[in-house]
Amino acid sequence: MITGDAAYIKKLNRSLILSQIIEYNKISRADLSKVTGLNKATISVQVSDLLEEQLLIEEQYEHNNLGRRPILLSLNRKAGYALGIDLDKDQILFTLSDLLGFPTHIEIVPLQTKDYNEIVDILVEYIIEIKKKCQGSTFGLIGVTVGIHGLVSKDEKILFFPHLKWRNKNIKSDLVNKADVTVFIENNANLTAFAENVFKHNKSSNLISISMHSGIGLGMMMNGEIHKGFHGYAGEIGHMIVVPDGNNCACxxxxxxxxxxxxxSFFKQLEENYQRTNADYYDIHTWLKMGKPDVVEQMEQLIKYISIGLNNIINMYNPEIIVLNSELLRLSPNAITQIERRLNSNINHYSKLLISELGKQACVMGACALSIKKFLQISELNLQITMNRTL
Ligand SMILES: [Zn+2]
Structure with a gap:
């Protein structure tokens, strides 16, 4: 008979073993015992269970030397799939990933409506279609995580979605009822920070990520967990006042x-101040390379205001790693150097300031990773993915 304590320890060991197999990608039972500190008998029993569940696969390592070839264990990445959804004001980005977070299908659906029920129907239709496609795998669609560009409470309800003007929506319950899948709802900046932690900076116990696209959102990862505050609304840093009596905000x-x-705001001001209308990232990249004075000036203004906000955030949190998620900064030569030049207060302390390599994919990647973490019931998830980024 397994007592409560024994069952709890078994669960902890399972979580540790799965985490290490994912981190090492391929590992023998003997090495697994070394890195987890668990004895060989425990490893043997747990691995046997995981193989039976079809969560692991084993293969014989090929090498040219004579002697015993070790059997290596790895996660059965095709045993199930996770769907990440980034629900933004004018488009929905869908990404399906395998159990190691590798994207197997990406789709962007433009949004022509702000109506809650119509958008839920679009999501449900897509989820059901994907669910059918995943049916052939052992676990099928293991979870759907939706990133919301607004306030999401700790019990996963939308309090306010400013751009779509939604208030008090229980989208989790609506999606579960209509699509019959496991659903998680999370703020987009939180998922972005989670992705940075899982895919890029997994050794950091103190990371903040700032998403700077249509608005500005802050996600904070403290000891592997998303820091949410009392109700779940922490990180609404875009509404920190930096200009007294400044422009009117929708908040x-x-x-x-x-x-x-x-x-x-950068594109809006470029239009208002210099009549450069409908500019896109490619235009900005070209104009900055050509040294167009108005665009350079506007970029300097942007960097000035980014630095003012960053100064305040750094003083508040003393972060280890700060990741800025912005295509504009990525396209601007020496953006980090220019920002750091302005962070010259003796009070500012942080270790690294950098621009995200995951870019606009970060939210959906974090969304897939969150479903994977919940499905595997592990406390630590470190995934590796190489991004091939183009303009
Ligand atoms: Zn505001």
Whole structure:
């Protein structure tokens, strides 16, 4: 008979073993025993269970030397699939990944409506279609995580989605009822920070990620967990006031940071100040390379306001790693150097400031990773993926 304590320890050991197999990609039972500190008998029993569940596969390592060839264990990455959804104001980005977070299918659906029920129907239709496609695998579609560009409570309800003007929506319950799948709802900036931690900076116990696209959102990873605050709304840093009596913001205040330091504010000001309409990232990249004075000037303004906000955030959190998620900064030569030049207060302390390599994929990648983590019931998830980024 397994007592409560024994069952708990068994679960902890399973979590540790799975985490290490994923981190090492391929590992023998003997090495697994060394890295986990668990004895060989425990490893043997647990691995046998995981093989039976079809969560692991084993293969004989091929090498030219004579002697015994070790059997290596790895996660059966095709045993199930996770669906990540980034629900933004004018488009929905869907990404399906295998159990190691590798994207197997990506699709962008433009949004022509703001109506809640219509958008739920679009999501349900897509989820059901994907669910059917995954039916051939052992576990099928293991979970759907939706990233929301707004306030999401700890019990996964939408309190406010500013761009779509949704208030108090229980989208989790609606999706579960209509599509009959496991669903998680999370703020987009939180998923972005989670992705940075899982895919890029897994040794960091203190990471913040700032998404600077249509608005500005902050995600904080503390000891492998998303820091959410009391209700779940922490990180609404885009509405920190940086200009007293500044521009009017939809939140009801004036002079909010995202009105001066987000990508949408940059494009808006380029249009208002210099009549450069409908510019895209490619245009900005070209103009910056050509040294167009107005674009360079506007970029300097952006960097000035980014630095003001960053100064405040650094003083508040003393982060180890700060990841800025912005295509504009990625396209601007020496952006990090220029920002760091402005962070010259003796009070500022952090270890690394860098631009995200995951870019706009970060939210959906974090969404897939969250479903995977919950499905495997592991406390630590370190995945590796190489991004081939183009403009
Ligand atoms: Zn505001």
């Amino acid at each position: 009801g205040n004036q002079g909010c940071w995202e009105l001066y330091a987000s990508e949408s």
